[in-house]
Amino acid sequence: MRIRTALVAISLAALAATAFHPVGAASAADPEGTVRGSVNQLSVLDATPGAHVELLDADSAVVGTGTVDEQGSFLWRELDPGTYAVREDGVSLGTGDVTDFAGPAPAQxxxxxxxxxxxxxxxxxxxxxxxxxxxxxxxxxxxxxxxxxxxxxxxxxxxxxxxxxxxxxxxxxxxxxxxxxxxxxxxxxxxxxxxxxxxxxxxxxxxxxxxxxxxxxxxxxxxxxxxxxxxxxxxxxxxxxxxxxxxxxxxxxxxxxxxxxxxxxxxxxxxxxxxxxxxxxxxxxxxxxxxxxxxxxxxxxxxxxxxxxxxxxxxxxxxxxxxxxxxxxxxxxxxxxxxxxxxxxxxxxxxxxxxxxxxxxxxxxxxxxxxxxxxxxxxxxxxxxxxxxxxxxxxxxxxxxxxxxxxxxxxxxxxxxxxxxxxxxxxxxxxxxxxxxxxxxxxxxxxxxxxxxxxxxxxxxxxxxxxxxxxxxxxxxxxSAWPIESAKPTAWYLGKRRLRNHPVDSSVADGVRRYSADPSALPATDFPDPDANIWAAHPTYDWQQIPKGKGLGWISAPLKKTMVSIGSGSLDVWIRTPDADDTDLEATISEVRPNGTEVYVQSGWLRASHRKLDAAESTVTNPVHTDLAADQAPLPAGQFTKVRLALFPFAQPFRKGSRIRITLDAPGGARPLWAFDTTIAHGETVQVAADRKHPSRLVLPIVPGVKVPAKAPACASLRSQPCRTYP
The missing domain is CATH 3.40.50.1820 (Alpha/Beta hydrolase fold, catalytic domain)
Incomplete structure (x- = not known):
């Protein structure tokens, strides 16, 4: 989807058919093709469809080959600057000069x-x-x-x-x-x-x-x-x-x-x-x-x-x-x-x-x-x-x-x-x-x-x-700046089903919850009609609660004072998958109001094998993963492993009396238009530990000094924030 434009007639009388000026073109006496240099690229035009072409550097070494397409063209990309020659089935087509992205600008x-x-x-x-x-x-x-x-x-x-x-x-x-x-x-x-x-x-x-x-x-x-x-x-x-x-x-x-x-x-x-x-x-x-x-x-x-x-x-x-x-x-x-x-x-x-x-x-x-x-x-x-x-x-x-x-x-x-x-x-x-x-x-x-x-x-x-x-x-x-300088990282620890101010004082066995990772448990997206106008005042969402056994949720006690969170959040959880070595995770934060309605705030995602953090970029509220191939690792068998999910940035007032809720499940059903390739999921069991040894927690940046209207807005009035009944 995009911002589309209306159809308005306009005169074409000013069409300017600018001349074609190839750089490094082959001589007009050579009709077999045209060599055209570019910025870290070089192309062949008007060559013989299906012909084999070779790219030679200044030392006449072959540094690239290809087959001419049916329109008589072939293009090499990501070339170093220099002069290159091209041969078609062993016959020279000419040379072309390749410049560099960081090279000097053309003449004025x-x-x-x-x-x-x-x-x-x-x-x-x-x-x-x-x-x-x-x-x-x-x-x-x-x-x-x-x-x-x-x-x-x-x-x-x-x-x-x-x-x-x-x-x-x-x-x-x-x-x-x-x-x-x-x-x-x-x-x-x-x-x-x-x-x-x-x-x-x-x-x-x-x-x-x-x-x-x-x-x-x-x-x-x-x-x-x-x-x-x-x-x-x-x-x-x-x-x-x-x-x-x-x-x-x-x-x-x-x-x-x-x-x-x-x-x-x-x-x-x-x-x-x-x-x-x-x-x-x-x-x-x-x-x-x-x-x-x-x-x-x-x-x-x-x-x-x-x-x-x-x-x-x-x-x-x-x-x-x-x-x-x-x-x-x-x-x-x-x-x-x-x-x-x-x-x-x-x-x-x-x-x-x-x-x-x-x-x-x-x-x-x-x-x-x-x-x-x-x-x-x-x-x-x-x-x-x-x-x-x-x-x-x-x-x-x-x-x-x-x-x-x-x-x-x-x-x-x-x-x-x-x-x-x-x-x-x-x-x-x-x-x-x-x-x-x-x-x-x-x-x-x-x-x-x-x-x-x-x-x-x-x-x-x-x-x-x-x-x-x-x-x-x-x-x-x-x-004055981003991230908000006055933001204070504030943690809520995961308990049995509650978010608490301190880690749960329990044994590992008492602090473990589990669910079955099932991407099919919810619709892929919470916006069922992709042809509808999602930018309208009241789009129709289908934001469903996670079915029992297919995910977990934790909720805070009613807040004693209004809190405003601005920035990225982090869900730090200790997980174990006894029947798999990887799993896909989706965390969603919402506000549950005293009247029993629940408002969507934001989500974050993580494939557990991508859990390696970029230490230089990560903060307590914004985990940044390297996502490098060399850093991918399966979840170790038989032990709990800490993973950090980054909640995308948001700004949300959580009013006095409201409760903060965080859920964890397989990706899907929490975002309009977005869906995910969850082919690694096979209904694996995901266990989450929450105790003093495994202090799973939600960390949010809380910003003081923001004056918030006392009364919460009506359910479903907020743009792109679906609202539903909290059971």
Whole structure:
């Protein structure tokens, strides 16, 4: 699922059929094929289908081989920089120069010599690949000096002229909008692999080409939610000189641990289907709009399909990396390199995000010191980062850091329209905003920067005086840093069925509980209708209690005072599996209220063989596992072993009189859209020890000083937090 765009007609008269400029191309006198160098890649075009090709380095040693596909192409990836030669069935096709990801940028003339007009265009990157781009301008006369400009960049269809919701949104806010398809998608040339490094340098070239246009005022910004939000991180790390700021919404901090293999368990409910959809849409004419353009005479779009059979098989790549392979996965782990981003960042997302997952706050402290990073987090869904509680600060950020102007008023009518289109709730408006009346630009910027950068919105969906389920928070609190510096790790120890303030004083035999690990005991997901609008005010959830014998639960006594937890949590449990050497675990925390209702808060997962901790990264409330193949280990037979499950970040007020509940079972039934590959499960018995020798416990970060409304919101009013009866 994604933010979809409305169909709006737009003139194609400005189509710019940019010339194709291969780098290191073979001589025109050699008709057998074209060798084309790139960034850590080299391709062969127009070769003989089925022919055997060899790649030779500068010493004439064969360093790669392949078979030409039916479109006459072959592509080598992950090459060291240098000059390479290619032979087809022993006959030379020519040479090509391969540059490096970390190499110098092209001459400014590459960007200055390109002209983009309003409408459909192609941007030429440093290796000669052309990327499809669609440009739209705000209505009315162009301001003196040009338009403030934003770029959306992804493998969806931002350059599709008929897909105009985001263009209309930003045009209405006063920005020129440029939607660009990454290589290997839409009408863009080249081959595709999700988030591969060459897309980052393509993004650099895109930003610099757009910034060089006469109609652009100053530096440009980047926009987008989800896929185009994540791509902003990849582009910004290359430090384009004319990038003003980025606004990544609903993103991933670590693809492996946050979404693809949370806890080392493959996410087959969202991550795998999403990857397959990307692969399908990157096939030759995998997006119908590209086929329509080619059929209408766009020869560049047609030409750009011919390397698509060299796309990486994403399904195979996922299957081949069940553990964390740094050589493969570091490049899709933004937490390792967001320190290289040197422009202001506005970031927002939701704890219960049913797509990217809500793990993202864990990289907020990885950005470089001194770089302004404004982060807003809330309960809610994947689309919550565009909610009314966030949109005003988002629009102000763009005005101040990209538009270089005092924030305007267009957000007041844009935001409610956008919100209604996403959630179906009408009649809403922005909450009270920062007042910039009468301020100069520098004064307005100073006022914005005076706000604490980490903003937590609570109880989205239960705002006073608004319809239940509205995308507005009930209250909020801001902080100076993440993790919250004042958070105090607070432990509850597991007893027989209770959470206690101290370990149970009992023998091992008295402190053991057990369940049968059965992933089929519950539906794979708690959202039974994937075609329904999960972003609506009141989606229909099927959040079921764990059947007897299929899981365990522990619950605290009624709280004597209100507690607010903000951050990641840790369930540290001592387990034994007498009839297996591994098991998959899912922990879910909830709030049980005095009226007998139970509200979902957050979950975490772990394959027990992935239990090895990264000692340098782990904290008492946030266990981080290495997930390395060398660190995998079966559970030792006949003894209890401590494992730590990381509860994904959340913010939740647990009110006086409420009880904190934690459950443990096999994965499934606790999260919308997410499901898991639990093929290691065979109904194994999982025993949990809780005594002084095995002090199993729940540890949460409790933050003082947060003022909480005394009365709890109505059951099922909170966005993306299902509510049920507690038996």
């Amino acid at each position: 003339s590459l960007y200055d010599d390109q002209t983009l007009s309003e409408g459909f265009n192609y941007i030429t990157t440093r290796d000669g690949t052309t990327l499809s781009a669609n440009v739209t301008f705000p209505s009315g006369a162009m301001p003196a000096g040009g338009y403030p400009t934003v770029v959306e960049y992804s493998g969806y269809d931002p350059s599709n002229p008929a897909n105009t919701t985001m263009a209309t949104l930003f045009n209405t806010l006063g920005y020129a909008y440029v939607g660009v398809n990454v290589r290997g998608t839409g009408c863009s040339g080249g081959a595709f692999m999700t988030f591969e490094p060459i897309q980052s340098v393509d993004g650099y070239d895109t930003i610099e080409t757009v910034a060089a246009q006469s109609w652009v005022a100053g530096k440009v910004g980047m926009v987008g939610i989800s896929y185009p939000g994540i791509e902003q991180l990849y582009v910004a790390r290359t430090e384009p000189p004319h990038l003003a700021a980025i606004t990544p919404l609903s993103v991933i901090d670590d693809t492996y641990r946050g979404t693809l293999y949370p806890g080392g368990i493959l996410n087959t409910g969202f991550a795998v289907p999403w990857a397959q959809e990307r692969a399908d849409q990157a096939e030759p004419y995998g997006q119908q709009w590209a086929k329509d353009r080619a059929d209408a005479g766009d020869t560049v779009c047609a030409e750009n399909q011919r390397v698509r059979l060299q796309n990486v098989d994403l399904g195979t790549m996922i299957d081949q990396n069940p553990t964390y392979d740094p050589a493969v996965l570091d490049q899709i782990n933004p937490s390792l390199w967001v320190k290289d981003i040197n422009v202001p960042v506005f970031l927002a997302g939701a704890w219960q995000d049913e797509q990217t997952g809500g793990h993202f706050p864990n990289f907020l402290d990885d950005f470089a010191p001194g770089v302004p990073v404004y982060a807003t987090m809330t309960n809610g869904s994947h689309a919550e980062s565009l909610s009314l509680g966030i949109f005003g600060r988002y629009a102000d950020f763009l005005d101040l850091y990209v538009g270089k102007r005092v924030p305007g008023s267009a957000k007041q009518f844009v935001a409610p329209v956008l919100s209604q289109s996403i959630t179906g709730v009408s009649g809403l408006s922005l909450p009270k905003q920062i007042d910039y009346t009468g301020l100069s630009y520098q004064q307005a910027l100073a006022k914005y920067e005076a706000q604490k950068p980490v903003r937590i919105l609570f109880e989205e969906g239960a705002a006073a005086g608004q319809p239940s389920g509205s995308p507005l928070p009930r209250f909020e609190k801001s902080f």
